[in-house]
Amino acid sequence: MGIISWIIFGLIAGVIAKLLMPGRDPGGCVITMLIGIVGAFVGGFLYELLTGVPQYTTFDIPSMITAILGAVVVLFIYRLLVGRAGR
Template sequence: MLADYGWLSWIIIGLVAGAIAKAVMPGKDPGGCVVTILLGIAGAMVAGFLGKALGWYREPTDGAGFLAAIVGAVLILFIYRLVLKRR
């Protein structure tokens, strides 16, 4: 659960999750290291929100795990590319 870690762990896990998401969905994406970190952190937040909405995380302190952060980051990349294609 990412909620149990400090801010430095969020950055490290965000970097790794964002990098894995970019590796799973290769292509031209903006940004470097900072955007990759933000992608991973946002992926964890999206996964936590969806998990709570679907009833997977019942406690208020439950958050997304590492694999869920990767899935959330891949979802964000997918949506980003769909929006980018329409322009």
């Protein structure tokens, strides 16, 4: 059940990140999930780096906000990399 929870959590975080940063993105549902899952890890890492408090892997509102912020960062970097590759 853990992997399914991470996929659903990543999909939700990735979709919300794409809603916060509208624009055309190559990739569909799988890329959105991957952006959300990677964003959760990046958000947790940045949270711990800035606060010194480890972000545990619980599924609650603060974790979702952290994952969304991380997904926005990952989506921004993804758009930079894909935009340059497309030129």
